[in-house]
Amino acid sequence: MSFAHRSVLLEPTVAALIEPDFHIKRAGLIAPKAIPNAVYVDATFGRGGHSQYLLQHVDASARLFVIDKDPQAIEAAQALASQDQRITVIHAGFEQMHTALSEHGVHAVDGIMMDLGVSSPQLDAAERGFSFMREGPLDMRMNNSTGLTAAEWLSQASVEEIKEVIADYGEERFAFQIAKAIVSRRESLPLRTTSDLAELVASVVRTREKGHHPATRTFQAIRIYLNRELEELALTLPLSLELLKPDGRLAVISFHSLEDRIVKQFINTAANPDAAVAHLPLTVEQLPQPWLRSIGRVLPNAAEIEHNVRARSAVLRVAERTYTPLQDDWRATFDQAHQALAGRGDHSRRGKRR
Numbered sequence: 522m523s524f525a526h527r528s529v530l531l532e533p534t535v536a537a538l539i540e541p542d543f544h545i546k547r548a549g550l551i552a553p554k555a556i557p558n559a560v561y562v563d564a565t566f567g568r569g570g571h572s573q574y575l576l577q578h579v580d581a582s583a584r585l586f587v588i589d590k591d592p593q594a595i596e597a598a599q600a601l602a603s604q605d606q607r608i609t610v611i612h613a614g615f616e617q618m619h620t621a622l623s624e625h626g627v628h629a630v631d632g633i634m635m636d637l638g639v640s641s642p643q644l645d646a647a648e649r650g651f652s653f654m655r656e657g658p659l660d661m662r663m664n665n666s667t668g669l670t671a672a673e674w675l676s677q678a679s680v681e682e683i684k685e686v687i688a689d690y691g692e693e694r695f696a697f698q699i700a701k702a703i704v705s706r707r708e709s710l711p712l713r714t715t716s717d718l719a720e721l722v723a724s725v726v727r728t729r730e731k732g733h734h735p736a737t738r739t740f741q742a743i744r745i746y747l748n749r750e751l752e753e754l755a756l757t758l759p760l761s762l763e764l765l766k767p768d769g770r771l772a773v774i775s776f777h778s779l780e781d782r783i784v785k786q787f788i789n790t791a792a793n794p795d796a797a798v799a800h801l802p803l804t805v806e807q808l809p810q811p812w813l814r815s816i817g818r819v820l821p822n823a824a825e826i827e828h829n830v831r832a833r834s835a836v837l838r839v840a841e842r843t844y845t846p847l848q849d850d851w852r853a854t855f856d857q858a859h860q861a862l863a864g865r866g867d868h869s870r871r872g873k874r875r
Contacts, residue, residue, distance in 0.1 A: 528570030528636065529832045530774055533819045535575045537772040537839040538632035545817040545839070555580040559631040562622070562764075563587045564615035564757070567640035575634075576605060583607055586622060586630075590614040590664040591643065611633075614664075616753040618758045630764050634772045637780050639744060639756065639829060653719035653736040659712055661744045672745050675712050680704050690751070690779065691742030692802050698725045699739055715740075723765060741777065751779055758787040759855050762812050766841035771813070774837050781836050787855070788815050789839045794854050809854075810845040 528534075533548035533748070538561060540553045563572045566589040574870060576585060581815040587598045588611045595612045602608040611621045616637065643663075644652045650660030650671060659672035675683065680700045690694035702725045703712065712718050724733035745751060753834040761771045771788075791813035817841040821832040 529835045530837045548819045559583045562633045564635045581702045636774045638776045663748045686746045690745040691738035693738040767844040769842045813840040
């Protein structure tokens with residue numbers, strides 16, 4: 522099966538899962554050692570670039586579960602699965618990973634990889650409405666069979682709701698002006714296409730970073746909000762602690778600071794759980810031991826960025842599960858961080874998405 526694009530950070534992501542002596546500085550496939558009956562998860566299949574490359578470097582006894590909420594991605598996954606019996610396809614969001622794997626009798630895995638955000642095929646498909654560079658309906662849903670479209674949400678949200686979404690998820694300093702312009706425009710002419718929104722934002726945002734379209738942050742923000750991307754990421758990452766076997770690896774690619782901040786915070790918290798009880802009078806023996814070992818991060822090199830400009834903001838973070846068992850109250854360690862994110866993503870003030 523051929524793919525129209527090359528997946529970002531392809532070699533280091535796969536190497537992080539299967540190379541026992543994986544090292545950030547070399548970050549490539551040096552001497553992968555096949556683990557008999559290994560189980561891997563591609564939690565964001567997309568069009569399968571990372572999955573296909575992984576399958577080329579594991580043995581015939583391996584199993585790969587591929588997950589995606591995008592119906593078109595599932596079609597691609599099923600086509601690949603028809604050629605390789607090691608693949609099991611699951612149509613779901615990655616926040617359902619634990620339950621979905623349990624339904625297949627899987628409770629422990631050797632590696633999990635996640636490639637966050639929107640995929641290149643989604644951006645390139647005008648009818649999906651993700652890109653301001655292509656004329657298409659203003660949709661932006663990862664699963665375009667359910668939920669409100671961007672056009673529908675923008676037609677009913679208040680100025681304050683739109684401003685908060687664009688400011689929180691797009692970190693856009695002109696969020697209020699953009700929100701006012703959207704509400705004013707829809708009173709006479711609804712926003713129906715990507716060009717409608719992109720041109721409106723460009724008329725308000727007069728300055729922008731070199732090489733960035735004025736609507737970049739607004740499109741990002743609305744997409745993240747509609748698909749609950751950050752909330753689902755924060756809920757999903759702790760599941761890896763339950764699923765990964767000792768020495769199992771987690772490899773996560775993010776493309777903007779909001780995603781990367783959540784991934785970094787999760788790994789740091791799991792690698793340093795004693796920080797949460799530093800104020801308590803505990804002995805060294807009583808301190809909680811780390812559940813993850815942070816291996817570090819990998820950035821794309823100049824050659825990859827030249828080949829694919831979308832790689833320029835990518836960050837791969839890698840962590841390894843330790844042998845420390847989870848205690849009954851282990852989830853409480855992550856509650857504070859998740860509650861902080863929930864505060865940012867409080868949708869009760871922004872109208873219903875579904």
